[in-house]
Amino acid sequence: MxxxxxxxxxxxxxxxxxxxxxxxxxxxxxxxxxxxxxxxxxxxxxxxxxxxxxxxxxxxxxxxxxxxxxxxxxxxxxxxxxxxxxxxxxxxxxxxxxxxxxxxxxxxxxxxxxxxxxxxxxxxxxxxxxxxxxxxxxxxxxxxxxxxxxxxxxxxxxxxxxxxxxxxxxxxxxxxxxxxxxxxxxxxxxxxxxxxxxxxxxxxxxxxxxxxxxxxxxxxxxxxxxxxxxxxxxxxxxxxxxxxxxxxxxxxxxxxxxxxxxxxxxxxxxxxxxxxxxxxxxxxxxxxxxIPPVKTLPLEAARAGGLIGVDMNADHLAAWRLDEHGNPVGEPRRFDYDLTGSAPHRDAQVRHALTRLLHWAKHHGLSLAIEDLDFHAEKTREKHGRRKRFRKMISGMPTGKLRARLVSMAAELGLPLVAVDPAYTSRFGAQHWQKPLTTRTRKTTRHQAAAVAIGRRALGHPIRRRTAPPPHDRSDRVGHRTVQAAPAVPGREETRPRIPGPRTRSVGAGCGAKAGDQCAHNRSGHTAEHESWQQDSLPLSL
Structure with missing residues (x-):
């Protein structure tokens, strides 16, 4: 990454x-x-x-x-x-x-x-x-x-x-x-x-x-x-x-x-x-x-108790409730709207969908987390070329009108609105949350997983989730232990910082001050074997 x-x-x-x-x-x-x-x-x-x-x-x-x-x-x-x-x-x-x-x-x-x-x-x-x-x-x-x-x-x-x-x-x-x-x-x-x-x-x-x-x-x-x-x-x-x-x-x-x-x-x-x-x-x-500007709630107060992540799409709003630790709670919700027809009809559809979403959030007393979307630079046909359906879809998404209506309607109900950066929410949500949240009775969609990613970002938690350790033993021959960071990320393979003091009643082997120093141990392939006191190997002629 x-x-x-x-x-x-x-x-x-x-x-x-x-x-x-x-x-x-x-x-x-x-x-x-x-x-x-x-x-x-x-x-x-x-x-x-x-x-x-x-x-x-x-x-x-x-x-x-x-x-x-x-x-x-x-x-x-x-x-x-x-x-x-x-x-x-x-x-x-x-x-x-x-x-x-x-x-x-x-x-x-x-x-x-x-x-x-x-x-x-x-x-x-x-x-x-x-x-x-x-x-x-x-x-x-x-x-x-x-x-x-x-x-x-x-x-x-x-x-x-x-x-x-x-x-x-x-x-x-x-x-x-x-x-x-x-x-x-x-x-x-x-x-x-x-x-x-x-x-x-x-x-x-x-x-x-x-x-x-x-x-x-x-x-x-x-x-x-x-x-x-x-x-x-x-x-x-x-x-x-x-x-x-x-x-x-x-x-x-x-x-x-x-x-x-x-x-x-x-x-x-x-x-x-x-x-x-x-x-x-x-x-x-x-x-x-x-009206005088309303004093916004601090971000920490808006995050308290969790919030609701909302992913806006061309025909519906996907929402999922998260607790304060970033875990999805309950079942996801979908609020549909139809953006075909006249402008008053589209406006009414957006208003009705937002009303249902806000009433659900008011029932649980939680804040809302949305993406700070702006498709102005994405609508040009020179960027997406032949992808006409995609350009038509993002052009039809009323991001500005929906954001303005949601801000005013949420302020009327006293619900804080947390805006997050939209980068990689759909991609990481589908990669790390769509499959784990799918059960026998529930098929999690990509948009619902994106709502979880948006909510976690608003709560200050990383979107990418940890996976189970390798199945055989403590070595990493099956793969890396976590997907929290890619192998190319600097510092990923460094030793963990030492925690002061013994972790058990007796300090075991490898728990000293130089536990992470590989050169301090007599191991094959390390620089400790090439110090001045090390015996040279015999000549091949003998």
């Missing part, structure tokens, strides 16, 4: 820094829908214009330009609407900048992989961790052309990043491209147009601590009354004082409703967003606020 990469230390994952809850706006009148569309369309056009100004400024943008943009928007809306628009624009520009950097890193990885494979002879076998040469001349030629295309794209992206240029589509690039594939998306032009317009509306306002109910622009009272401060050009549509429009519906948050009510009663900041789902023809209200 020489050359294994270094395993990072385990840590307790920090809790979430914010909360978002949503409810539907039921009972809206036609006038309410008309007003919401007009406000969203007006503010959406202002947001598009402000985004253009921010992208034009590029890297030279500063606080003075931000204030100038806000003053320009205030004249056509209000100071609070202008503040929300400019802040959202800055966040969107920063997100596009991070996405641009991720694209550059992905292109650079693809270019390096192709260059490495092109430098090898055709048909050459790959070394450990690196692919070999291409299989045929045709594939080599096709990849050489692809290398030039990727290098051109990489050069353009780097030039854009140096110049501060980003490309952002309000409403979403995916929805924009759907316009050219309406038949495949099973949409009409009118249906696509309604979704496109709804995606470009702007109806969100940041909260303000100290203001009434935590928000002056979109206000929600404890009784569920929703009112909106209309922009200056639309104040003629107000049905309440101070240029406000009160919706005819009453809202109520079922999830975290008590927390939300406590915040608005104390006039603490709560941000709101109103959005329209064109597919369902429904309006929704989302409330969000920041």
């Amino acid at each position: 020489g050359g294994l990469r270094q395993v990072a230390a385990s840590f307790v994952a920090p809790g979430p820094s914010g909360v978002a809850i949503r409810c539907s706006l039921n009972g809206l009148t036609s006038q309410d829908g008309k007003v919401l569309r007009l406000v969203g369309d007006l503010l959406g056009s202002l947001a598009s214009r402000d985004l253009k100004a921010r992208c034009t400024a590029g890297l030279g943008h500063d606080s003075d330009q931000w204030a100038q943009r806000k003053r320009a928007l205030t004249e056509e809306s209000s100071s609070r609407w202008a503040g929300s628009i400019t802040k959202a624009t800055n966040d969107q520009w920063a997100l596009a900048k991070r996405g641009q950097l991720a694209c550059i890193q992905s292109l650079q990885a693809d270019v390096d992989a192709i260059r490495q494979r092109l430098s090898l002879p055709i048909g050459a076998k790959g070394s450990k961790g690196k692919p070999g040469g291409y299989r045929s001349k045709q594939e080599w030629f096709a990849k050489s052309r692809r290398l030039h295309l990727l290098e051109d794209r990489l050069e353009r992206e780097r030039a854009d990043r140096d110049a501060g240029r980003v490309r952002v589509v309000r409403g979403g690039k995916k929805l924009l491209r759907t316009r050219h594939h309406l038949e495949a998306a099973q949409l009409t032009e009118a249906g696509w147009r309604s979704r496109w317009q709804a995606g470009r509306w702007f109806l969100q306002a940041d909260g303000e601590s100290g203001k009434r109910f935590g928000n002056e622009t979109i206000r929600v009272t404890p009784d569920g009354e929703v009112s909106i401060k209309l922009p200056t050009p639309l104040t003629g549509l107000a049905n309440a004082s101070h240029g406000r429009y009160v919706l005819a519906c009453q809202v109520g948050f079922r999830h975290r409703g008590e927390q939300w009510a406590d915040r608005i009663t104390a006039n603490r900041a709560v941000a709101y967003r109103i959005h329209y789902d064109a597919g369902r023809d429904r309006w929704y209200l989302t409330a969000s606020w920041q």
Whole structure:
């Protein structure tokens, strides 16, 4: 096992820094829908214009330009609407900048992989961790052309990043491209147009601590009354004082409703967003606020009493409970989910699987151990080549969404979450735990063995387990006594450190201070036979 990469230390994952809850706006009148569309369309056009100004400024943008943009928007809306628009624009520009950097890193990885494979002879076998040469001349030629295309794209992206240029589509690039594939998306032009317009509306306002109910622009009272401060050009549509429009519906948050009510009663900041789902023809209200960082539990306290190791796979979560010594306890559990279908269906499947897992962990009062997975560098087709099924599988695994949901849901139940390095958990788990844990009535899978390996790493125990001693006698002629370390590991065959004092009533032979010194004994083949006092052998002529 020489050359294994270094395993990072385990840590307790920090809790979430914010909360978002949503409810539907039921009972809206036609006038309410008309007003919401007009406000969203007006503010959406202002947001598009402000985004253009921010992208034009590029890297030279500063606080003075931000204030100038806000003053320009205030004249056509209000100071609070202008503040929300400019802040959202800055966040969107920063997100596009991070996405641009991720694209550059992905292109650079693809270019390096192709260059490495092109430098090898055709048909050459790959070394450990690196692919070999291409299989045929045709594939080599096709990849050489692809290398030039990727290098051109990489050069353009780097030039854009140096110049501060980003490309952002309000409403979403995916929805924009759907316009050219309406038949495949099973949409009409009118249906696509309604979704496109709804995606470009702007109806969100940041909260303000100290203001009434935590928000002056979109206000929600404890009784569920929703009112909106209309922009200056639309104040003629107000049905309440101070240029406000009160919706005819009453809202109520079922999830975290008590927390939300406590915040608005104390006039603490709560941000709101109103959005329209064109597919369902429904309006929704989302409330969000920041929460103070929760003090994470020490790692030793999270390990106390054992924990539950969890291995995430393409269609299920494999979990096994371990005691504090790293021994599997009870039977393994499997929590299935189906990642086919629409995005809301996939999200619900992941949420239900995590709910069952957390309830099981809460029943036993144990922490959870998961892998700190990141498949961003693994999804490129240049690394795995023809393994399309494998690339599709890891691309379909919602590692980011599952991790974010698990962290927030575990924090809500008060369960610590220990993140471990994913290196070799599946390989060592299958090698050292799959067969020993298989019985007549239970066939242990590779994923269940990986869950044991993850749990042992989180507990601080080695994954590789010891095997039985050789069957004949105390010699190692059958094989090495343990598999804890490979023969090539330095220091493996060294003598054991001497324990001070006799281990029995009388100190037997070989238990002295020089018990491990082979040169101190008169044994054949050691340097003790070649000292100056040793008699020389007789000459062969005698």
